[in-house]
Amino acid sequence: MGSFVTHLEGSIDGSRHDHRRLQTTHEGRPLLVRYDLGAVGRVLARADLARRPATIWRYRELLPVEADESVVSLGEGTTPLLDCPRLGRALGLEHLWVKDEAHLPTGSFKARGLCLAVSRAKELGVKRVAIPTAGNAGGALAAYAARAGLEAFVFMPSDTPAVNRGEAALFGARVFLVDGLITDCAALVQAGTARMGWFDLSTLKEPYRLEGKKTMGFELAEQFDWELPDAILYPTGGGTGLVGMDKAFAELAELGWLADERRPRFYSVQSDGCAPLVRAFERGERFAQPFPAPRTVASGLRVPRAVADFLILDAVRRSGGACVAAREQELVPWMRRASALEGIGLCPESAACLVALAELVRLGTIRRDERVLAFNTGAAQKYVECLPVEVPRLARGTEPDWDELAR
Helix, strand or coil, X not given: CCCCEEEEEECCCCCEECCCCCCCCECXXXXXXXXXXXXXXXXXXXXXXXXXXXXXXXXXXXXXXXXXXXXXXXXXXXXXXXXXXHHHHHHCCCEEEEEEHHHCHHHECHHHHHHHHXXXXXXXXXXXXXXXXXXXXXXXXHHXXXXXXXXXXEEEECCCXXXXXXXXXXXXXXXXXXXXXXXXXXXXXXXXXXXXXXEEXXXXXXXXXXXXXXXXXXXXXXXXXXXXXXXXXXXXXXXXXXXXXXXXXXXXXXXXXXXCCCCCEEEEEEECCECHHHHHHHHCCCCCXXXXXXXXXXHHHCCCCCCCHHHHHHHHHHXXXXXXXXXXXXXXXXXXXXXXXXXXCCCHHHHHHHHHHHHHXXXXXXXXXXXXXXXXXXXXXXXXXXXXXXXXXCCXXXXXXXXXXXX
């Protein structure tokens, strides 16, 4: 099957660029993939999707890979949309769903983006890739690079969770810990590009991770029977998923597949320990200033400045939503409380959404009767530093105090 891509578009000025050349950014800002949606609509009907395998590749006509043999896959399937009544009641909501991205390969939503980025990089002749990452993206890149037969280099802050470090190394990547932040890792990747000959797969510094992340929006539309929820809460570091969903909803609207013109309000959630987008939103600015001394247990949110800041802020404002800071000290308690209520292993990034959601409901910004969706972007077990470690020990051969045990 061929591609319906027409060109790449400069997000900052609308300029056109050749999609069959290896591209990074334009004027330091992301390039966006554009499609001939009229042609897509002539060959693909909404009803056709239900007859296809439940993987992200069911949206093949709306993805940028040209040749089937270029697809690099680890079986990335549709993730479950889980009704959460007990958690909803705890938050004061009547209708709450969690979309659980932990079911993807390598246990996080990063698989969507890196799957497409690696597939397209391979198709364009890339042999060596590199990435700066504060967590899950490193493991996802390493896995897909291994699957594609590409050499991978991963640069991580030295305080990146242990599972993320080990995972990337397990898949054969060359992993390096850096004393500093993800921005320091990104500077190393950029500095080594000419000498090492690698392709930089940093968040939105190439066009195709975004195309993988937008499949979250396609899946949501299908799972909600093409009638989108009222509000979506999304934990935001680099923000690729939020920008991707906004792009997905626009493409679906142009195809005429949505049940109505109403779009969800986006709530971009950060920790108050690293909240550059929240500051920019509150100040009415389109571009965010770097956040000084960022600190948060949610490693995926520890991004002091996103290259797509203006795309995130534009999407949030256009939707009528907001950028919201969650109190850092509440992340782990809510991670544990929500996991115990619903049996979903929530990561600390997603717990930030619940902290913010509780406040938004209290303020009346989100009404009790609205249809609300929160994302779980990664598996809880990848954050062993946040898991309970002290549990009672029972001596062998000794009957326990059953009353005490039941407390």
